[in-house]
Structure formats: C-alpha cells, structure tokens
Amino acid sequence: MSTHQKETAMSIVGKFDASLINIAFAARPLRTMIGLALLAAPVATLAQTPAPNPDCTLIVPNAPRTAAGLATPYQLVATDPANGACHEADTNQSAFVQAAILDPETGRISIYSPLVIDKGSKPAAAPVVPKLPDYAVVALWFGYNGNNLTLQAAGDELEDNKCVQGLAQFAYCNAPAFFGATHKAIHHGLLHVPPLGFGKDGQPCPSVRSFAVADQDQSDNLPTTYLITPNGLLAQNTAQNMAKLPGAKVLGNPSDNRLTNVFLAPALGCKSWEAPDLANPGHKVPALALNELQARAHQLPTHALIPAGDPFVLNPTFTGKPDLAKLNAYRRGVDQPVVDDLGDASTTRYCRHVREIATDKLQLDQHLFRAFRSPFPNVANSLFTFMAQRFVGTYEMLNCQALLNQPDPVTLIMDANGVVIDAMIQ
Numbered sequence: 001m002s003t004h005q006k007e008t009a010m011s012i013v014g015k016f017d018a019s020l021i022n023i024a025f026a027a028r029p030l031r032t033m034i035g036l037a038l039l040a041a042p043v044a045t046l047a048q049t050p051a052p053n054p055d056c057t058l059i060v061p062n063a064p065r066t067a068a069g070l071a072t073p074y075q076l077v078a079t080d081p082a083n084g085a086c087h088e089a090d091t092n093q094s095a096f097v098q099a100a101i102l103d104p105e106t107g108r109i110s111i112y113s114p115l116v117i118d119k120g121s122k123p124a125a126a127p128v129v130p131k132l133p134d135y136a137v138v139a140l141w142f143g144y145n146g147n148n149l150t151l152q153a154a155g156d157e158l159e160d161n162k163c164v165q166g167l168a169q170f171a172y173c174n175a176p177a178f179f180g181a182t183h184k185a186i187h188h189g190l191l192h193v194p195p196l197g198f199g200k201d202g203q204p205c206p207s208v209r210s211f212a213v214a215d216q217d218q219s220d221n222l223p224t225t226y227l228i229t230p231n232g233l234l235a236q237n238t239a240q241n242m243a244k245l246p247g248a249k250v251l252g253n254p255s256d257n258r259l260t261n262v263f264l265a266p267a268l269g270c271k272s273w274e275a276p277d278l279a280n281p282g283h284k285v286p287a288l289a290l291n292e293l294q295a296r297a298h299q300l301p302t303h304a305l306i307p308a309g310d311p312f313v314l315n316p317t318f319t320g321k322p323d324l325a326k327l328n329a330y331r332r333g334v335d336q337p338v339v340d341d342l343g344d345a346s347t348t349r350y351c352r353h354v355r356e357i358a359t360d361k362l363q364l365d366q367h368l369f370r371a372f373r374s375p376f377p378n379v380a381n382s383l384f385t386f387m388a389q390r391f392v393g394t395y396e397m398l399n400c401q402a403l404l405n406q407p408d409p410v411t412l413i414m415d416a417n418g419v420v421i422d423a424m425i426q
Contacts, residue, residue: 107190139178143221199268221255309347388423
C-alpha cells in the first residue's frame with residue numbers, strides 16, 4: 001500500500017469529534033448517530049470554520065395544501081438566533097419541501113415542490129401556481145440538511161393540516177391520509193404501481209426498503225431540488241427558470257431517496273417511478289411518496305423498515321433511547337406498518353440484515369458501481385467507495401458491532417486527503 005494511503009475498518013467519521021464537524025451528502029452535519037458518514041473537508045479546514053447553526057425553522061404558509069399555499073414560499077429562519085442565522089443557500093442548513101397530489105377520481109398522482117427561501121428575502125422567480133384536481137388529496141414531506149427542522153405556522157395551521165414533526169430532519173403533513181387514499185385507488189384499479197424491474201446484475205432493482213439501500217436513518221429526506229442563483233436567491237428547478245437564470249446551480253437534499261433515484265437506479269440500469277411535475281409542465285420527477293408506494297408494493301423480502309435504533313426516533317433525538325411513539329409516527333409518514341412494541345422493530349435484526357444483504361449486494365455490483373460517479377468526489381472516488389463508506393457509517397451509528405458481536409466486514413482505504421479510494425469486503 002502506498003505511503004499516501006491509509007486503511008481503516010472504522011467509519012471515516014470516527015477520526016473526529018462528531019459534535020464539532022460536518023459531514024456531507026452535500027455537507028450534511030454530523031451528529032454522533034446521524035448522517036451518511038461522509039467527510040466534507042479536512043479537519044484543519046473545519047476547525048477554522050464556525051459551525052453553522054444546525055437547527056432551523058420553516059415558516060409554513062397559510063393553507064399549505066391548497067394551490068395558493070403550495071405556491072407561497074416557505075421561509076427559513078433560525079430556531080434560536082443566538083446560535084447563528086439560517087440560510088437556504090448554505091448546504092448545511094438547506095430545507096426542502098415536496099408535495100404529492102392524488103386525484104381520487106382518476107387515481108393519478110402528481111408532484112409539486114414548494115420553494116424555500118430565507119425569511120425576508122424574495123425568490124429569484126415567482127413559483128408556479130399549480131392546478132389541482134377537484135377533491136385532491138395533498139400531502140407534504142420535509143427534508144433538511146442540518147440537525148433539527150422545526151415547522152412553525154400561524155394559528156392552528158399545523159394541527160389542521162395534520163403535520164407531524166420532532167423527527168430531526170424529517171416532518172410531514174397529511175401523509176397517512178394520502179397513503180390511505182392511494183391504497184383505495186390501487187384497490188379499485190385506478191392506480192397501477194409499476195414493478196421495480198431488474199437491473200444489469202440480473203437482480204430486482206433496489207427500492208428504498210431494500211437493505212442494499214437503507215442506512216441508519218432510512219426513508220429520510222427528499223429527491224427535491226431547487227435552483228440557486230449566483231447572488232444566492234432561490235427558484236423552483238424548472239426548464240423555464242433554468243433558461244432565464246443563467247449561472248444558477250442545483251441545490252439538493254441528500255437522502256436515501258435521492259441516492260436511489262439519481263445514482264443507484266441508473267448505475268444498475270433501473271428506472272425510477274416518476275410522476276408529472278406540476279411546476280414544470282412536460283416533465284416528470286421522482287418523489288418520496290412514489291418510492292415508498294413502490295417499495296411497499298414490490299420489494300421482495302426481507303423488507304427494510306425503520307428500526308427502533310434509528311437516531312431520528314430516539315428520545316431525545318440522536319442521543320436518547322428508542323421511543324415507540326416516535327417510531328410509529330415516523331413509520332406512518334412513510335407508509336410503513338406500525339408496531340406494538342420496540343422488539344418488533346429490532347435494531348439487532350436490522351443490523352443482521354444490513355450485514356448480510358448490503359455486503360452481498362455491494363460485492364455483486366462493485367464492477368457497476370466502480371464505473372459510476374460518486375455523489376461526492378471529495379468523500380469517495382466512485383459510487384462503489386461511496387456505498388462502502390456509507391455502510392461503515394451505518395454499521396457504526398447503529399452500534400451493530402456490539403449488537404451482533406461481529407466486527408465491521410468492510411475495510412476502507414483512503415488517500416492522504418481522506419477520500420475513500422477503495423474498500424475490501426470480508
């Protein structure tokens with residue numbers, strides 16, 4: 001091995017104080033038990049940079065599930081200003097919103113991504129006002145690149161729209177009603193959920209409930225993207241806005257959902273289920289709701305479902321103990337079955353499946369993943385090495401070694417800059 005390379009069987013986050021540094025799937029902040037175990041920058045750089053405020057609040061517009069409410073930008077502000085400001089353009093603090101709309105008369109689903117801007121600012125382009133079907137069933141999901149996202153609204157808006165929060169980066173409004181209505185549409189033959197299909201490896205394409213995809217905080221965040229202009233203003237990611245906002249870049253919300261739709265599916269020759277984007281006529285987009293519906297309908301056993309040790313459902317979040325109420329609240333928001341006790345969501349069992357299924361899949365597909373781009377080249381040099389370090393982070397954050405009494409089967413090889421350049425799987 002070169003003197004400029006180093007080998008570790010621990011997560012690359014393990015080298016640093018988790019409370020003081022950031023990790024990145026687009027620079028997602030690291031908590032002791034959260035994130036994707038992605039190093040954003042050398043520790044010397046991080047030590048010189050004040051940590052962004054990890055806790056931000058989204059001001060929810062009035063009537064958020066109506067056409068007017070969907071087209072009204074959400075406003076991002078610090079939950080506690082004493083900890084610093086919050087800015088949507090800061091990838092450590094970016095928040096995202098995605099709506100799924102069901103037409104109960106036809107069974108058709110469409111998608112709309114409400115815009116997020118800084119409080120007191122204006123969008124780079126006015127959001128599109130969507131045309132909703134009569135009697136539409138609308139749900140909202142929220143993703144966040146920081147630690148804890150809080151929803152705030154006037155009066156009883158949160159209660160009236162059945163919003164659920166307190167799940168770290170994740171929140172939702174009216175999700176159980178949406179999923180209930182979609183299952184009725186499926187039962188009556190109005191909605192057909194497409195099969196997952198088969199990949200280049202001859203295996204079923206992965207879903208967000210595959211242990212080849214799931215990590216310690218599965219089913220989190222969104223495939224939503226926004227446009228950010230050179231002067232820091234935000235706009236919906238539409239063809240029209242791309243044309244009239246030269247120099248605008250895409251801002252994304254790293255997640256199991258985005259990883260599946262944007263990286264794993266194309267690397268394996270699979271196609272994600274997409275639905276019409278009401279903000280971008282003529283275009284279709286993936287969505288958390290579509291991913292969960294397809295996974296529920298077609299994922300073969302064994303199903304990856306949110307475990308009791310998921311850091312989002314601990315009480316307090318990240319550092320506390322498993323909480324049955326939080327676990328079931330999260331599961332309801334992503335159309336997963338609730339459980340009667342924590343043992344039915346065993347983290348030990350989850351770790352066992354991660355160890356067996358994820359490593360087998362990683363070995364099987366490594367030739368495809370090595371040839372595919374890394375989500376973050378400053379973290380790992382290919383999709384294979386990215387998935388390897390992600391596995392290591394998951395194994396560590398769920399405390400799988402102690403639960404299974406088995407060491408991490410993946411060894412990472414990094415260059416002098418801490419970039420994962422290879423991995424060995426036992």
